[in-house]
Amino acid sequence: MPYPNTSEPDDELTPELKRALVEIGAIIPTTTEEVELAEAQYTSEPSSAKVNAAFEKVLFLLAEEAPAEGFIQLPTATASTTGCELAMAARNGGELDADTLAKIEQDVARATQNPS
């Protein structure tokens, strides 16, 4: 059966592309059809000791009153605000003002100086 075409005419994510992204694991499967495709791809079989240890962690979380959170973090470099404005300006292709250009030139000069 082809992937059900539920997308809008202008949806950039075609059913075929979505299906392929599910199969390689880039999208979490959320329908039974997607689960079936994903099951055909995965081969991992953790040890029973690992499964038991993981279950104990779940019980620990359930013992807490509030639902757990905190499994995603920003990388340290991204979390820092130092230089964010420069990075954003560069990525967005905006014009840099004279002060910013001067700062970049100073940084480049410092970085390329001989350590002696």
Place this chain on the structure above:
Amino acid sequence: MQAVSIDFTQESDAGLLYLIGEATDEPTEKSLARDAMREFHVRHYPYVLGRLGEFAKNMGSVVVDVERFTAITFEKAFRAAKRFKDTSHGIHELASRKVRAWMGQIATNLVRDELKRVNRKQFGIQLVPLNDDIDAAIDTDESDQDESLEPTDSRALAELKAILATLRVEEQDILITYATFGKPTATGRELPPDIRDALEERTRYERSNIRQKWRRLSQRLKAQLEPFLNT
């Protein structure tokens, strides 16, 4: 007190979730629920860990603790066990896939909440967590057509993996965020405002650039995969 003995390996997933969801504080029921949770966890842990691990590898600009993510997904599923609706009509394989699809929805909702939390944290905004009973509703899998899909050509999958490996982390993030949370509209795929704002902060791109990036990425993928997808 009468001892209760149940062979949980013979119990359906829906049966296990029923025992978990309906258990009171009575010691026997709590013990049964714990055994039911253990059996449910054994059945689905390898699959859930595997899928969330693959997802994490592609979530470019953030770091995901996969084991904690998996544990929280099970925690949330057990807390919400009452809400699972089994519409498999006793077909074992379908029942298992419905449970896994439901857990996929839970995991996706958790990612959404977590990305918002990370964004708030960056700006020092603190929110009081909601009680789970009044937390956002979890969708059920009722729209399923319960029919198999043909797998994608393995050459297309290899090509797709190769392309993703060449993308910058922020490009991976844009691609996966649009594919996971975007909603199709008449003018193309759009992100919900909270997800879009968080993506802007993570990638440091402006909104128009993010959209442009998504369009270019999806066009590139379509063009490069087309020869394999049409054979």
